[in-house]
Amino acid sequence: MSPTSIFAPVSTPAESIFGVSVFVLQTVAGIFVVVCALLAYAVWKFRAHGSSKNEPAQIYGSTQVELAWTVIPILIVVTLFLATTRVILEVQNAPRAANAMDVIVTGHQYWWEFHYPGLNIVTANELHVPVSDPAHPTPTFLTLLSADTDHSFWVPRLAGKTDLIPNHPNQMWIDPHETGLFLGQCAQYCGTQHAKMLLRVYVQPREEFERWVREQQQMPETDASDGKRVFESTACVNCHTVAGTAAKGRFGPDLTHLMTRETIAAGAAPNTPDLLRLWIKNPDAIKPGSKMPAMGLSDQDANAVTAYLETLR
Amino acid sequence: MSANTIAIPSEAPVRPLTLRLHEWVTTVDHKRLGILYIGYALIFLAMGGIEATIMRVQLIRPHNDFVSPEVFNRMFTMHGTTMIFFVAMPMVFGFANYLVPLMIGARDMAFPRLNAFSFWMTALGGIFLYFSFFGGDGLYGAGSAPDVGWFAYAPLTAKTFSVGHSTDFWTLSLLSSGIGSIGTAINIIATTLCMRCPGMTLGRMPLFVWLSLVMAALVILAISPLSAAQIMLMVDRYLGGHFFDTQAGGSAVIWMHFFWVFGHPEVYVLALPAFAFASEIIPVFSRKAIFGYPVMVLATIAIGFIGMSVWAHHMFTVGMTAGANAFFVLSTMAIAVPTGIKIFNWLATMWGGKLRLATPMLFCVAFLFQFLIAGLTGVTLAVAPFDWQLSNSYYVVAHFHYVIVGGILFCIFAAFYYWFPKFSGKMYDEALGKWHFWLFVIGFHLTFDFMHVPGILGMPRRIYTYEPGRGWDIWNLIVTIGVAFQAAGVLVFAANLIWSYLRGKRAGNDPWDAWTLEWSTPSPPPAYNYAVIPTVRSRRPLWDLKHPEDPDWRYE
Numbered sequence: 028m029s030p031t032s033i034f035a036p037v038s039t040p041a042e043s044i045f046g047v048s049v050f051v052l053q054t055v056a057g058i059f060v061v062v063c064a065l066l067a068y069a070v071w072k073f074r075a076h077g078s079s080k081n082e083p084a085q086i087y088g089s090t091q092v093e094l095a096w097t098v099i100p101i102l103i104v105v106t107l108f109l110a111t112t113r114v115i116l117e118v119q120n121a122p123r124a125a126n127a128m129d130v131i132v133t134g135h136q137y138w139w140e141f142h143y144p145g146l147n148i149v150t151a152n153e154l155h156v157p158v159s160d161p162a163h164p165t166p167t168f169l170t171l172l173s174a175d176t177d178h179s180f181w182v183p184r185l186a187g188k189t190d191l192i193p194n195h196p197n198q199m200w201i202d203p204h205e206t207g208l209f210l211g212q213c214a215q216y217c218g219t220q221h222a223k224m225l226l227r228v229y230v231q232p233r234e235e236f237e238r239w240v241r242e243q244q245q246m247p248e249t250d251a252s253d254g255k256r257v258f259e260s261t262a263c264v265n266c267h268t269v270a271g272t273a274a275k276g277r278f279g280p281d282l283t284h285l286m287t288r289e290t291i292a293a294g295a296a297p298n299t300p301d302l303l304r305l306w307i308k309n310p311d312a313i314k315p316g317s318k319m320p321a322m323g324l325s326d327q328d329a330n331a332v333t334a335y336l337e338t339l340r
Numbered sequence: 341m342s343a344n345t346i347a348i349p350s351e352a353p354v355r356p357l358t359l360r361l362h363e364w365v366t367t368v369d370h371k372r373l374g375i376l377y378i379g380y381a382l383i384f385l386a387m388g389g390i391e392a393t394i395m396r397v398q399l400i401r402p403h404n405d406f407v408s409p410e411v412f413n414r415m416f417t418m419h420g421t422t423m424i425f426f427v428a429m430p431m432v433f434g435f436a437n438y439l440v441p442l443m444i445g446a447r448d449m450a451f452p453r454l455n456a457f458s459f460w461m462t463a464l465g466g467i468f469l470y471f472s473f474f475g476g477d478g479l480y481g482a483g484s485a486p487d488v489g490w491f492a493y494a495p496l497t498a499k500t501f502s503v504g505h506s507t508d509f510w511t512l513s514l515l516s517s518g519i520g521s522i523g524t525a526i527n528i529i530a531t532t533l534c535m536r537c538p539g540m541t542l543g544r545m546p547l548f549v550w551l552s553l554v555m556a557a558l559v560i561l562a563i564s565p566l567s568a569a570q571i572m573l574m575v576d577r578y579l580g581g582h583f584f585d586t587q588a589g590g591s592a593v594i595w596m597h598f599f600w601v602f603g604h605p606e607v608y609v610l611a612l613p614a615f616a617f618a619s620e621i622i623p624v625f626s627r628k629a630i631f632g633y634p635v636m637v638l639a640t641i642a643i644g645f646i647g648m649s650v651w652a653h654h655m656f657t658v659g660m661t662a663g664a665n666a667f668f669v670l671s672t673m674a675i676a677v678p679t680g681i682k683i684f685n686w687l688a689t690m691w692g693g694k695l696r697l698a699t700p701m702l703f704c705v706a707f708l709f710q711f712l713i714a715g716l717t718g719v720t721l722a723v724a725p726f727d728w729q730l731s732n733s734y735y736v737v738a739h740f741h742y743v744i745v746g747g748i749l750f751c752i753f754a755a756f757y758y759w760f761p762k763f764s765g766k767m768y769d770e771a772l773g774k775w776h777f778w779l780f781v782i783g784f785h786l787t788f789d790f791m792h793v794p795g796i797l798g799m800p801r802r803i804y805t806y807e808p809g810r811g812w813d814i815w816n817l818i819v820t821i822g823v824a825f826q827a828a829g830v831l832v833f834a835a836n837l838i839w840s841y842l843r844g845k846r847a848g849n850d851p852w853d854a855w856t857l858e859w860s861t862p863s864p865p866p867a868y869n870y871a872v873i874p875t876v877r878s879r880r881p882l883w884d885l886k887h888p889e890d891p892d893w894r895y896e
Contacts, residue, residue, distance in 0.1 A: 028811070029797040029798065029810050029812070030798075030809070030811075031797055031798025031810050031811075032796065032797050032811070033729040033796055033797075034796065043725065044725040044726060044728060044729055047723060047725050047726060048720070048723070048725075051720050051726060052720060054719075055716035055717075055719055055720060058716060059713065059716055062684075062687075062712055063712065065687060066687055066705075066708055066712070069687055069691050069695075070695060070697075073691065073692060073693050073694065073695050074695045074697060075627075075694040075695055075696050075697075079694075082627050082694075082887075083628055083692055083693050083694050085628060085629050085892075086628065086629070086631065086688075087629050087631070087633070087896070088631055088632035088633065088635065089631075089688075092688070093632050093635050093681070093684075093685070096680065096681060096684040097677060097681055100676060100677045101677055104673045104674060104676060107673055107719070107722075108673055111669050111724060111725065114725040115665050115669070115724055116662055118725060118728075119661075119662045119665070120662050175495070175501070176493075176495055176496050176501060177493050177494075177495075177496070177592060179657060179732060179800075181732075181800065183798040186728070187657070187725060187728020187731075188657050188729070188731060188732070189657055189728070190658045190659065192592050192658060193495060193586035193587075194586050194589065194590070194591060194592065195592065195593055195658070195659065197659035198659070210798075210810070212800060212803075214657075214731070214732045214733070216413075216496075216732075216802040217496070218496060218501065219413060219487075221413075221802060221803060222803035222805050223805075315408060316409050316410060
C-alpha cells in the first residue's frame with residue numbers, strides 16, 4: 028500500500044475529491060467499454076477478405092446517428108460538470124470553522140517553513156497538526172507563500188495540491204481524521220533539488236499535539252560550547268535562527284528545536300548524528316545542488332557543531 | 341494521368357553533390373521544403389528520444405545516480421522543448437507544406453519565398469536551442485542548456501534564478517521558430533483560400549486541407565502570445581522590466597496565462613494534423629467515403645474555437661476562484677463533444693467497409709483506441725478537484741504522452757507510410773512496417789499505460805529521483821522497459837525508410853487506389869505538380885474518374 032495514494036483519503040478535501048474521482052472514472056470507464064467494443068468489432072467484422080476489387084456501398088453520413096452521438100455526450104458533459112462544480116464549491120469555498128488553526132507555509136528553494144502565527148512557533152519541513160474529529164472538526168488552514176520560485180504543497184492523502192507562488196498568496200485546508208505520519212512533496216518544479224523537497228505531516232492526538240506545541244515554545248538551553256562558538260562565528264548564522272542566540276538568519280530552516288525533527292534536509296535524510304555531521308560537512312553528499320554551502324569546517328569543528336546542534340531540543 | 345505530365349528525359353545527367361545541396365538550400369519548392377521540414381524533425385526526434393531515454397534510465401530505480409539533478413533537469417527541459425517545437429510542429433508543417441498544394445490542385449504555396457524563410461527561421465530556432473549546450477554557460481559558468489522546464493515558469497527564468505545564458509537561448513529559440521511558424525501559418529491560410537483549382541469549393545476541399553486551415557489559424561492565435569511573452573521575458577532579463585520578475589513586484593501567474601494561452605491551443609495545432617492524416621487514410625483503407633464530411637468540418641472548427649478557451653485548466657492548482665475553475669471545467673469538457681464526434685465518424689467510416697490492414701491503417705486503428713483513452717483521461721483531468729490531485733503528477737505526464745505519442749505520433753507514422761510512395765516514388769517494406777508497428781505498440785503501452793499508476797500513487801513529475809517505499813518502483817521499472825521497445829521500433833522505421841528509398845520497388849502514381857488529387861501526379865511529383873490544372877466536381881475527384889458510372893458529385 029502506497030503511503031501517498033490519492034485513493035486512500037483521510038481528510039475531507041481528499042475525501043470529496045475521491046468521491047467525484049470515482050464517479051468520473053466510472054463514467055469514462057463505461058464510455059471506454061462501449062466505444063472500444065464497437066471499434067474492436069468494426070475492425071474484426073469489416074476487415075477485407077481476399078483481394079476482390081469490389082468497393083463496398085458508399086455511405087456519406089446520417090443526420091440521425093450523428094445527432095445522437097452529439098447529444099448523448101453533451102448530456103454526459105453536463106452531468107459531470109454539475110458533479111464537479113459541487114465539489115469545487117465544497118472544497119474551495121468551505122466556511123472557516125471558528126476553532127480552525129492557522130499555519131503560514133512558505134516555500135523556499137528546497138525546504139518548507141511552517142509558521143504558526145497563533146502559537147508563535149516556527150519550524151521546518153515537518154508539519155504537526157491535531158487530528159480532527161468529524162463530529163467536532165478542528166481543521167487547519169494553510170496560507171501558502173513563496174520566498175523564491177513556485178512550489179506546490181501536496182500531501183495526497185490529506186488534500187489536493189495548491190501552489191505556492193511569490194506575490195500570490197493561496198489558501199488550502201485539511202482536517203485529518205486519522206493520526207499518523209502523512210507523506211508528500213513539492214509538486215511544482217522549483218529548481219535543482221525539487222525532487223528532495225519532501226513533506227511530512229504529523230497528525231497527532233490533541234494532547235500529544237499540545238505537548239509538541241509546549242516543547243516548541245520553550246527556549247532551548249544552550250550552554251557555551253565549542254560547537255556554539257564555531258556555529259556563531261561562521262556563516263551558519265546568516266541563514267539559520269536559533270532562538271535566544273546570535274543566530275538570526277532567515278534564509279534557511281529555523282534550528283531552534285532541530286532535534287525534535289525526525290529528518291534533515293527537507294526529509295532527504297534521517298536526523299542521525301552521523302548524517303547531520305555529513306550534512307554540515309558536505310551537503311552535496313545528501314542533496315547535491317541544495318542551497319546550503321559546504322563551510323569547509325575541519326573535522327574537529329564539524330564534530331563540535333554537530334554536538335552543539337544535538338543539544339537543540 | 342499522362343496528360344498531366346510533361347515528358348522529361350529520364351536519363352538526366354547526375355549533377356555534382358555541391359550543386360544538388362545548393363538546390364536544397366535555395367529551394368522555394370513546397371515539396372522540397374516539406375521534406376526539409378520532415379527531415380529536420382526526424383533529426384530532432386532522435387535527439388529528443390535520447391533525452392527521454394536518459395531520463396528513463398535515471399528513474400529505473402529509486403535513488404539512482406546515473407545522472408546528476410542538474411543534467412536531469414536539462415534533459416526534461418530539452419526533451420519537452422525539442423519534441424513540441426522541433427519535432428511535432430515541423431513534422432506537421434512539413435506534411436502540410438507538401439500536401440496542401442497538391443491536394444487543392446495548385447502548383448505551389450501562395451508565398452514560396454516566405455515558405456523558405458519560415459523553414460529557415462524554424463531551423464535557426466533549433467540551432468539556438470542546441471547551441472545552448474556550448475554557449476549556455478555565458479560568462480557565469482552556471483549551467484549549460486536550459487533547465488527551467490518546457491513551460492519555463494516565472495520566476496525560475498529571472499536573472500536571479502537562471503544566471504548564464506541558457507534561458508536566453510531558450511527564449512531566442514522559441515522566438516525564432518515562432519516567426520517561422522507564423523509565416524507558414526499565413527502561407528497555409530493564403531494557399532487554401534486563394535489557390536484552389538477550378539471546382540474545388542470550400543465544401544469540396546479534402547478534410548486534410550480543412551484541418552490544416554484550422555490548424556494554421558490556431559498557430560497564429562497561439563504563437564503570437566507566446567512570442568510576446570518571450571519578448572517580455574527578454575525585456576525582464578536585459579532591459580530592467582518587471583513583467584514576471586516577482587522580486588520586483590512582477591507576476592508569475594501572468595506568465596502562466598501567456599504560456600498556456602499558447603500551450604493549450606498548441607495541443608490542437610498538433611492534434612488537428614493528426615486528425616487530418618486519419619481523415620485521409622481511414623477512408624481509403626476502409627474503401628468508403630468519409631462519414632459525415634460536413635460534421636467533421638464543423639467539429640474541427642468547434643475544436644478550434646473551444647480550444648482557445650480552455651487554457652487555464654493547466655492552472656487549476658494556482659488558486660483561481662471557484663467561478664473561474666468552474667468555467668474552465670465546462671469549456672474543457674465541452675471539447676470532448678466535437679472530439680467524440682470525430683471518433684464516432686471515423687468508426688462509422690470503417691463500419692460496413694472493407695478494411696485493408698496495411699501499415700498506415702494499423703497505425704490509424706491503434707490511434708483510434710489510444711486517442712479514445714487519451715480523451716477519456718483528459719475528461720478525468722478536466723474535473724478540477726481530481727486535477728488538484730493529479731496535476732503535475734505522472735498521471736498528467738502519461739495523459740499528454742498518450743495524446744502526443746499514442747494519438748499524434750501514431751498518425752504521423754501512418755502518414756509516413758501512406759505518403760512515402762508519393763514522396764519518394766518507392767514502396768516501403770510492408771514486413772518492416774509491421775515490425776515497427778508491433779514493437780512500437782508494445783513499447784508505447786508498456787511505457788504510457790503503466791505511467792498513470794505512479795501519478796495516482798503520488799509521484800510528481802520532474803523529479804530526478806524518488807524515495808523507495810512509496811509503491812512507485814515497479815511501475816517506473818516497467819515504464820523504462822517500454823522505452824527499449826519504442827526505440828527498437830523507431831530504429832526499424834528508420835531502416836525501412838532508408839532501405840526502401842534506396843532499394844524499394846517503384847510505387848507508381850497511385851499505389852493505394854486513393855481518391856485525392858495528389859495521387860494523380862507522378863511519384864514523386866514534378867516541380868510544377870500539375871502540367872494542366874485539374875478541375876474537380878466532388879470531394880473525391882479520383883473516385884469520380886475511376887467510377888464514372890457512380891460518381892460522388894451525384895450525392896454531394
